[in-house]
Amino acid sequence: MATGTTIGSVQPVIVGPTGIEPVTDPKIVNAVVGILETQMALNGRNKTVTIGNQTMTLAQWFVVENLNLNAADAQRYGASNFTADSIEDFLTQADGTTTIYKGIQMHVAGAEIVPFSASARVRLLELLSDPLVASLLLILGIYLVIFGVTTPGHGAEIAGVIILLLALIGLGFSVDPIALLLFLVGVALIIIEVKTPGHGAFGIGGIIAIILAAAFLAPLRPPRFVVSPDYQIFFLAALLTPTGFFGGFLLFAVYKVQQIRRQKPRVGEMIGEGATVVDGLRAGERGYVRTRGELWQALSDQDQPADAKVYIHEIEGITLHVSASPPPPPAPPPLRQRFALLLRRKPA
Numbered sequence: 170m171a172t173g174t175t176i177g178s179v180q181p182v183i184v185g186p187t188g189i190e191p192v193t194d195p196k197i198v199n200a201v202v203g204i205l206e207t208q209m210a211l212n213g214r215n216k217t218v219t220i221g222n223q224t225m226t227l228a229q230w231f232v233v234e235n236l237n238l239n240a241a242d243a244q245r246y247g248a249s250n251f252t253a254d255s256i257e258d259f260l261t262q263a264d265g266t267t268t269i270y271k272g273i274q275m276h277v278a279g280a281e282i283v284p285f286s287a288s289a290r291v292r293l294l295e296l297l298s299d300p301l302v303a304s305l306l307l308i309l310g311i312y313l314v315i316f317g318v319t320t321p322g323h324g325a326e327i328a329g330v331i332i333l334l335l336a337l338i339g340l341g342f343s344v345d346p347i348a349l350l351l352f353l354v355g356v357a358l359i360i361i362e363v364k365t366p367g368h369g370a371f372g373i374g375g376i377i378a379i380i381l382a383a384a385f386l387a388p389l390r391p392p393r394f395v396v397s398p399d400y401q402i403f404f405l406a407a408l409l410t411p412t413g414f415f416g417g418f419l420l421f422a423v424y425k426v427q428q429i430r431r432q433k434p435r436v437g438e439m440i441g442e443g444a445t446v447v448d449g450l451r452a453g454e455r456g457y458v459r460t461r462g463e464l465w466q467a468l469s470d471q472d473q474p475a476d477a478k479v480y481i482h483e484i485e486g487i488t489l490h491v492s493a494s495p496p497p498p499p500a501p502p503p504l505r506q507r508f509a510l511l512l513r514r515k516p517a
Contacts, residue, residue, distance in 0.1 A: 170240040170249045177230075177237035179205065202232045213269040216247045256282055294338070303339030306332050324370030330354060331378055348382045355379035439481050441496055444489065449475045458491060465489045 170176065181192040181201055192198065205228040217226055220236070227248055230236040243249040250266070253259035264278035287295070296302055310333035317326025331351070338347050358375030444460035450473040458467040458479060467489045473479055483490035 170243055170252055172240055172252060172254050175237050175239050176243050176248055178235045179231045180233070180235050198232060202228050205232060211270045214247055218246050297335055297339035299339070303336050306336035306339060310336055324374060327358060327370060327374035331374065331381070335381070351378045352382035355382060439484060439489070442481050444479050444481060444491060446473045446475055446477045446479060449473060450479075450491075455488070458489060460489075467491050 179201070181197055182189050183192055206226060209228055214227060217224055218230060220230070225233070227246065238246060238248055240249070240252040244252050251259055251262040253262060260277045260280055263275055265274065265276070267274045297306070310329045310331075313325045313329030313332060315329075317323065317329055331354070334347050334351055334354070355375040355378030358371045358378065361371045361375075439460065442460060444458040444465070444467070446467075447457040447459055447464065450456040450458075450467060450469040452469060452471050455466050455468060456473075457464050459465075460481070466487060467479075469479065469491050471493060473491075473493065477493070479491040479493055480495040481489050482492050482496045
């Protein structure tokens with residue numbers, strides 16, 4: 170034990186409507202005492218201790234009387250072997266001792282110390298299990314679903330469904346069915362995005378749902394059957410790698426679509442630009458010209474041979490009116506208009 174710590178007080182309790190209440194039923198208390206005595210006997214700690222005028226085993230003291238021992242008393246009564254101020258101090262004291270249960274002699278002085286911390290999955294479950302967080306997620310999810318149903322098109326209903334499922338996990342529902350439902354929701358959202366492409370809200374929501382499902386479904390806890398750690402990592406990688414690639418492609422596609430949508434129409438700017446006749450044009454008949462790397466229908470007032478250079482004079486729908494000579498430059502604005510423009514200019 171470490172200096173300043175205590176051990177004891179293992180009477181079973183029950184959490185009820187009025188709070189935490191101790192269990193005094195002899196059937197339950199005796200069962201807990203028996204289990205604790207068996208475990209302590211395996212390590213040579215089931216000693217009989219006399220405190221005051223009363224003599225009981227350590228297990229009975231801990232369960233029935235709720236005895237608490239500090240580090241020094243625990244070592245004196247045989248509840249612990251060492252009192253150490255650090256991990257290095259503990260390893261030094263434990264070096265050369267032999268375990269009672271299996272008879273293994275330990276050589277741990279100067280051994281490498283590998284710190285252990287909870288995985289991201291465990292930390293996420295710990296966060297979701299906070300009653301305040303779970304209740305806030307539940308309320309937020311309900312309002313997002315209502316908002317998404319009443320005003321569709323913003324993706325609020327998608328976020329609401331995912332948040333509601335996370336809230337259910339935090340409220341104590343079984344993780345695996347919720348994770349499976351998250352996976353199915355993610356697949357459905359991605360299919361909807363592929364069939365009806367839009368702003369990418371369905372696709373992004375589907376990717377988030379699948380990643381969360383993978384984090385909850387991956388067998389990163391002690392399994393019921395023997396599963397090697399290598400297989401667990403392979404399972405997680407096999408689930409997340411395709412999702413990551415598809416997600417990256419989808420985000421890139423959404424970015425390109427939004428980039429194109431933000432561009433201003435440039436049809437009116439084509440007047441006066443040059444174009445190349447593809448297969449020849451007859452006067453008054455439709456043909457094709459190439460401009461800006463695109464094929465356009467075109468009409469010409471004169472016959473034009475193939476590969477001839479023409480100029481765009483007018484745009485009518487998807488048809489260009491072209492001619493061999495460039496259009497005249499636009500007339501300058503009248504004097505009154507130019508004077509008004511000068512007055513509207515702000516000084517630098």
